[in-house]
Amino acid sequence: MQQTSYEGASPVHGPLRTYLCGSRTFGAAVLDVLSRRGNHVTGVSSPTADERGRADRLYTMAQEQGAPHTPTEEFRAAAIPEDTDLILAAHAHVFIGARARNRARLGCVGYHPSLLPLHRGRDAIRWTVHMRERITGGTVYWFTDEVDGGPIAVQDWCFVRPEWNASDLWSNELFPMGVRLFERVLDDVEAGRIVKQPQDETLASWEPSWERPPMERPAEEAASA
Template sequence: MKVFLAGQKAFGAAAFAMLRSSGCEVVGVSAPALREDGERHDRLRAAAEDAGVPWMRSGTLRAETLPAKTDLIVAAHSHDFIGRRTRMGTTFGAIGYHPSLLPRHRGRDAVRWTIHMKDPIAGGSVYWLSDKMDGGDIAAQDFVFISPGETVDSLWREKLFPLGLVLLDAAVRDIANGIIRRQPQTETYATWEPSWDRPPAERPELDLLGHLPAGTSVSRQAARAGRR
């Protein structure tokens, strides 16, 4: 199966290695050019270039830049909105990993809000990307308990990071074998929190979303859906 990977940092690089080890052909990668220190290449970009896989800068994936005959787009620690036209250019669509038990804690800082709200249980969800931020059908999901004294960093690195790789691997293998799991999210339980200290993500390809005017951001769309 031909997979395009959108992501960044250590999790993106780990997902890249996982996809290749599972027999997928990674036909392209989108990632930031540099790490946050501004001096070294982003880990996913570096992994792709070391393997000879084409790289493009985050934010530039569009239908016209998607490699031909891509079967599936996988988002792994990606903050890019992957538009409908781009998803329609694939065989199966696009899936992404979100470090929460969706529909709880939609938004870009799910782990931070999980700790801030003192949740006793956290989890991870692989879901089908859609026009609604973090609102697509669930493909795979599991939970973890939050230990006393858990921090944002420890919850992510020790629990939700490895869980995400397991869930992505399971979902990708299912799709490759023709098993398509789609469990709609229950909006009754949905919550959405704003980015902790970052600007809202912008959404390309809004011409296909007749109910949203050009320039509408993810945060505005989420607000319209109702914050709980």
């Protein structure tokens, strides 16, 4: 068993300063959590609309709350204020590279709807259902240069009912689980606990995308790769 790493950090005495990259209803749910907790939102990056031209839910909520907003296609490291403590990625399909992560004091955490290191990749839920697995889960992990490969902050698990499709699994279990796990990480960070459990690479699996476009990668990151 790999050793969990606990990195010391000063407890947060004022509002935690967070930047949110995300989209859709899940991103909006995480923004709602940040607002309810009294965390200061230094900015939000999301699409302004979906592929049908409908306003993105996270974008709409950010506008309602007066949070500074950067469209996904315009996202760059400089969009993140230097006094940001933590970046959160909630259904974000933009590349959050080292330059962006380093703008935040603690880095970036994101939610992946699988028990990492299993089912890395953008379509983890579809593959879980396709493979007829009966147990799955969700992971909030620390972003690194390895996609879906960073150390784990927190995980939880759930059963997969045989009659469920991918949408059922997401809405009934993995969506609310992700919101809860983000809250647990925020609790840890505010208390000065930084949990980083290395992923076991001997168990890692990577699943291909089901006909989705690649995530956006800022030009500044691509040029330095």
